[in-house]
Amino acid sequence: MSTQADVKSIDTLAFVKAAFAAFTHETGQALSECEMQGQRAVDWICVDQAGYWKAECRRMTELVNKALRDLEYCKAYKKVGDNQPSCIEEKKALEKARQRLARAEQKAEAVRRWTPVVQQQFREACVRLVRFREVIDVDCPRSMAQLERMLKALDAYRTVASPTGEPGSSPAAAGPSMTRQLDDKPAAPPPPAGGGAAP
Numbered sequence: 001m002s003t004q005a006d007v008k009s010i011d012t013l014a015f016v017k018a019a020f021a022a023f024t025h026e027t028g029q030a031l032s033e034c035e036m037q038g039q040r041a042v043d044w045i046c047v048d049q050a051g052y053w054k055a056e057c058r059r060m061t062e063l064v065n066k067a068l069r070d071l072e073y074c075k076a077y078k079k080v081g082d083n084q085p086s087c088i089e090e091k092k093a094l095e096k097a098r099q100r101l102a103r104a105e106q107k108a109e110a111v112r113r114w115t116p117v118v119q120q121q122f123r124e125a126c127v128r129l130v131r132f133r134e135v136i137d138v139d140c141p142r143s144m145a146q147l148e149r150m151l152k153a154l155d156a157y158r159t160v161a162s163p164t165g166e167p168g169s170s171p172a173a174a175g176p177s178m179t180r181q182l183d184d185k186p187a188a189p190p191p192p193a194g195g196g197a198a199p
Contacts, residue, residue: 010154017147024140031133035126042122046115053108060101067094 071094074087 013147013151017144020140020144024136027136038122045118050111056104057108060104063097064101067097
């Protein structure tokens with residue numbers, strides 16, 4: 001296993017660390033925005049719309065009752081002799097009020113039906129966002145700390161005095177390399193003097 005490092009540019013590690021920091025910041029903001037917008041949508045459906053259509057049902061019920069009273073008034077007080085009044089306008093108003101009431105009731109029922117579904121889906125989405133936030137809040141700082149340690153180690157290595165006594169000088173200029181691989185085999189012992197076999 002080699003103990004040598006083939007580092008082309010220390011600045012690249014600094015760039016990666018800065019990119020991690022930018023990613024962490026921007027992603028954290030995006031997650032907060034997702035949570036806020038999601039909660040706003042849930043509140044709009046489960047609170048605002050529920051209250052709105054409940055109030056609409058009450059209002060449309062009142063309009064239906066008013067239209068019924070108007071129709072009864074027309075039938076009772078607009079009668080001329082034995083001729084029964086047609087009360088066409090009052091009948092149209094009643095039919096329109098009933099249609100509006102039916103629509104409001106349909107909307108209110110839809111809100112009641114979808115409220116638990118929307119809340120459940122939002123909770124599940126929040127669980128996934130929490131897991132992703134753990135990556136942003138834990139793993140990214142851990143990676144940046146590791147990169148910082150690597151940068152410090154490489155910077156310290158770069159400033160270590162070379163065999164010529166000059167810090168940061170090129171190993172090639174200092175003569176043969178003093179590094180060796182851990183997996184190199186040890187050199188064979190020199191043959192005995194005289195070239196013959198040992199007695």
